[in-house]
Amino acid sequence: MRLISRKTLLLFFLPGAIFMGAFLIYPIITMVIDSFYDIGITGEKTFIGLENYIRAFTAGGFLKQLKNTVVYILLAVGMETIIGLLFALFFELNYRGSKVIRSLMMAPLMIAPLVAGLTWKLMMSSSFGIVNELLTRVGILANSSDILWLADAKWSLIACCIADIWLTTPFMMLMTLAGLQVLDSSMLEAAKIDGASMFQQIILIKLPNIKPVLLTALSVRIIDAARTFDIIWAMTEGGPNSSSETISIIIYKTLARYNQVGYASAMAVIFIAALVVFTLVFMQSLWNPKKKMN
Amino acid sequence: MKKKISVGKNIGIALSVILTAFWLFPYIYVVCCSFKKGSEVIAVPPKFFPKVFSIENFQGLFARMDAAQYFVNSLSAAVISTVIALILGSLAAYAIQRSGAKLSVFLVVLVLCLKMIPTSSIVVPIYELICNLGLYDTKIALIIVYAAINMPFVMWTMLSFYEGIPTTLDEAAYVDGASSFQTFRKVILPICTPGLATAFIFTLFLAWNDFLVALLLTSTKAKTFTVGLAGFLSAYNLDLGPMCAGAFVFSFPVMIISLAAQKYIVSGMTAGAVKG
Numbered sequence: 001m002r003l004i005s006r007k008t009l010l011l012f013f014l015p016g017a018i019f020m021g022a023f024l025i026y027p028i029i030t031m032v033i034d035s036f037y038d039i040g041i042t043g044e045k046t047f048i049g050l051e052n053y054i055r056a057f058t059a060g061g062f063l064k065q066l067k068n069t070v071v072y073i074l075l076a077v078g079m080e081t082i083i084g085l086l087f088a089l090f091f092e093l094n095y096r097g098s099k100v101i102r103s104l105m106m107a108p109l110m111i112a113p114l115v116a117g118l119t120w121k122l123m124m125s126s127s128f129g130i131v132n133e134l135l136t137r138v139g140i141l142a143n144s145s146d147i148l149w150l151a152d153a154k155w156s157l158i159a160c161c162i163a164d165i166w167l168t169t170p171f172m173m174l175m176t177l178a179g180l181q182v183l184d185s186s187m188l189e190a191a192k193i194d195g196a197s198m199f200q201q202i203i204l205i206k207l208p209n210i211k212p213v214l215l216t217a218l219s220v221r222i223i224d225a226a227r228t229f230d231i232i233w234a235m236t237e238g239g240p241n242s243s244s245e246t247i248s249i250i251i252y253k254t255l256a257r258y259n260q261v262g263y264a265s266a267m268a269v270i271f272i273a274a275l276v277v278f279t280l281v282f283m284q285s286l287w288n289p290k291k292k293m294n
Numbered sequence: 295m296k297k298k299i300s301v302g303k304n305i306g307i308a309l310s311v312i313l314t315a316f317w318l319f320p321y322i323y324v325v326c327c328s329f330k331k332g333s334e335v336i337a338v339p340p341k342f343f344p345k346v347f348s349i350e351n352f353q354g355l356f357a358r359m360d361a362a363q364y365f366v367n368s369l370s371a372a373v374i375s376t377v378i379a380l381i382l383g384s385l386a387a388y389a390i391q392r393s394g395a396k397l398s399v400f401l402v403v404l405v406l407c408l409k410m411i412p413t414s415s416i417v418v419p420i421y422e423l424i425c426n427l428g429l430y431d432t433k434i435a436l437i438i439v440y441a442a443i444n445m446p447f448v449m450w451t452m453l454s455f456y457e458g459i460p461t462t463l464d465e466a467a468y469v470d471g472a473s474s475f476q477t478f479r480k481v482i483l484p485i486c487t488p489g490l491a492t493a494f495i496f497t498l499f500l501a502w503n504d505f506l507v508a509l510l511l512t513s514t515k516a517k518t519f520t521v522g523l524a525g526f527l528s529a530y531n532l533d534l535g536p537m538c539a540g541a542f543v544f545s546f547p548v549m550i551i552s553l554a555a556q557k558y559i560v561s562g563m564t565a566g567a568v569k570g
Contacts, residue, residue: 003461003474004389012474015386019441023439023442028419101311101314108317115544122335127336128335144339169317255417272411
């Protein structure tokens with residue numbers, strides 16, 4: 001029996017579609033068109049074909065930002081996954097008060113990325129920042145101004161990653177915990193009886209079983225990390241010397257600051273296309289829409 | 295043997311407590327800073343706890359920006375946009391999930407793709423559109439844009455909730471002569487309250503935490519709290535105390551709500567991910 005006719009489907013989808021059409025699809029269409037033009041500050045358009053796209057991939061284009069984005073994703077998501085996994089294994093233990101501890105651990109989960117960025121900016125300040133003060137006290141740094149987290153091109157991207165890791169590790173932990181909780185406990189019992197060590201239980205039973213959850217969490221995080229804007233903007237605005245500039249930052253700067261609408265649109269189109277392809281490829285292997293619909 | 299396990303467990307407990315304290319450190323530090331005296335926030339070397347308990351920074355915050363107004367702007371834009379996104383999104387998602395048409399598969403994929411779009415790349419065309427509509431610096435602009443960009447998220451969340459509801463319910467309602475809309479409104483939605491609650495909380499936080507859209511679309515009247523906070527970015531060191539106070543005022547309600555509604559947050563994050 002067909003519960004929803006094609007007409008009803010369209011009718012129900014329409015109100016939402018108007019919103020999404022105006023503020024999601026229309027902007028993208030505008031950008032695709034703009035990306036083939038050179039647009040002056042006064043708004044006059046000259047058709048230049050693929051020149052904006054070529055410019056993006058040549059020296060002085062967005063290759064540096066592309067590299068930064070990849071480094072950011074690898075570093076932030078990599079660390080989040082490792083720390084989140086380790087935390088989940090600890091937090092899996094049940095004892096009196098374990099629920100309270102788990103809740104507290106998840107408290108930063110919903111904090112605004114902007115606030116996270118501001119917090120870490122304050123903490124990583126070179127003179128009155130508490131991070132360097134603590135590092136000096138435990139003897140890692142000789143002097144509290146040895147690492148200029150936000151002003152040194154070597155450290156700025158890493159500093160942004162640290163704020164990201166702080167903000168989103170609880171998410172990874174939560175996903176892993178959820179995966180561990182649906183694990184069939186009889187499997188672990190059997191392994192224990194067979195004499196598997198704690199370490200073997202983790203590697204041979206827990207990890208393989210939470211793989212699907214972990215992959216989903218990874219795909220969500222990779223896309224979010226690629227899109228990160230607020231944290232980096234709050235901490236460094238992409239500087240110094242564009243050392244922490246990622247693709248979202250350069251697109252925004254090119255649009256809002258340098259007013260090069262055509263070029264920025266071309267970069268945005270490439271970026272969105274890359275994210276969409278990643279999503280579809282990733283989803284295809286995990287999830288099949290047809291199978292799900294039936 | 296038993297003793298050995300309990301020692302291991304105790305170490306695990308101790309570690310998890312220490313890790314939690316370590317992880318909450320940045321947030322507690324900001325809270326401590328907001329209750330310090332302004333000069334103490336930037337004292338060298340920095341101290342963790344305030345020497346004297348002071349509300350100087352909160353006074354500074356309210357003196358420096360219209361915090362109450364920004365707070366109200368953030369709140370009203372977030373709540374109203376969330377309600378719109380929730381109503382329209384849940385309706386559309388219901389139709390997509392229950393229709394067997396080929397079109398619905400396409401729509402699912404479309405929604406998923408729209409969910410991935412980075413706001414930073416489309417925000418300028420949105421800005422132009424809002425200016426053309428004459429809505430610049432109005433709450434309406436924020437409300438409709440938030441409703442639009444968060445709608446794919448609502449739909450995606452609701453899709454996975456609808457899936458868990460057997461279609462026999464719809465069929466029964468259909469046999470009793472209910473229209474599709476009546477079935478949705480009277481039969482499906484009431485069962486979906488947990489799903490709606492989850493989608494509501496997430497969308498609310500997405501809108502509340504937004505910075506970029508509000509940065510571009512508002513200047514004075516409709517300015518939100520995040521944009522106000524970002525004003526401290528270019529500020530002098532002396533303003534860092536009020537900035538901490540602002541960060542505290544802004545994120546404290548979020549922390550409380552996320553602790554109180556943790557059940558929904560957990561089910562929202564893991565929706566669709568944990569299913570055998």
